[in-house]
Amino acid sequence: MNKEAMDDFLKTTGALYDETRVRLLKFIDRHGALCICDLESSFGMLQSRLSRHIKILKESGFLTVQKEGRWSYYSIRTPLDRFRLQAVEEIRALPIELPEIKRLSRSCYID
Amino acid sequence: MNKEAMDDFLKTTGALYDETRVRLLKFIDRHGALCICDLESSFGMLQSRLSRHIKILKESGFLTVQKEGRWSYYSIRTPLDRFRLQAVEEIRALPIELPEIKRLSRSCYID
DNA sequence: TTATTATATCAAGATATATTGATATACAGA
DNA sequence: TCTGTATATCAATATATCTTGATATAATAA
Numbered sequence: 001m002n003k004e005a006m007d008d009f010l011k012t013t014g015a016l017y018d019e020t021r022v023r024l025l026k027f028i029d030r031h032g033a034l035c036i037c038d039l040e041s042s043f044g045m046l047q048s049r050l051s052r053h054i055k056i057l058k059e060s061g062f063l064t065v066q067k068e069g070r071w072s073y074y075s076i077r078t079p080l081d082r083f084r085l086q087a088v089e090e091i092r093a094l095p096i097e098l099p100e101i102k103r104l105s106r107s108c109y110i111d
Numbered sequence: 112m113n114k115e116a117m118d119d120f121l122k123t124t125g126a127l128y129d130e131t132r133v134r135l136l137k138f139i140d141r142h143g144a145l146c147i148c149d150l151e152s153s154f155g156m157l158q159s160r161l162s163r164h165i166k167i168l169k170e171s172g173f174l175t176v177q178k179e180g181r182w183s184y185y186s187i188r189t190p191l192d193r194f195r196l197q198a199v200e201e202i203r204a205l206p207i208e209l210p211e212i213k214r215l216s217r218s219c220y221i222d
Numbered sequence: 223t224t225a226t227t228a229t230a231t232c233a234a235g236a237t238a239t240a241t242t243g244a245t246a247t248a249c250a251g252a
Numbered sequence: 253t254c255t256g257t258a259t260a261t262c263a264a265t266a267t268a269t270c271t272t273g274a275t276a277t278a279a280t281a282a
Contacts, residue, residue, distance in 0.1 A: 016124040087198040181279045
């Protein structure tokens, strides 16, 4: 019980303690449902690297997955508890530059 | 500008991503102004270890110091910005066990 | 001054996390 | 079935952090 609560808190703060994940979270918060390949083309990062970080953001409660065919679309989970919501709002307010979005997935062409 | 905001955010989440620091923050939040020696006697940890973690909590904006003679008393900083305040409240609500307080410093004998 | 106490810092080893490249799995369409 | 695409996972290396013990600095009291 005690250990679980602490572990959950540390999992949450650990997910937030990485520049790559903060940028991904901000990008997904801004652009909505995106798949790994969209992030790959937008950020120019290796797929394995993105997949790993997205998994951490998912398992720490920040993202939900929506499967459509071969694609998995990741979005900010709703609703978020107060702490995670405050964290997302803090990240939303961060004055950092993000790449242009380049969608490769087929479900959305509003590039 | 961009880098500073990101670094400040990561410094904050990094401070929260450690079980020892979470326990110290909760303890100080509960008991108020404490010095390193009070934490040493209460937690039974080495002074160098405590000093290091307190420094990280101080430099990440969670604690203030109040010097009195040879003692340095650490308290939760007020006011805290929204994100740090939410983090402290989250930690306050964590159902984890803390040690009994054993004050060694002279300014307070209400053990 | 000297001794004592409180706190800070350093160096080394242990532990944890990030990155990369390769491989594995899952699914859609021909 | 086979092919191509999307995603997940693994192993090895690099990097960062934590802990400990020792040392250094600062302030008080004798």
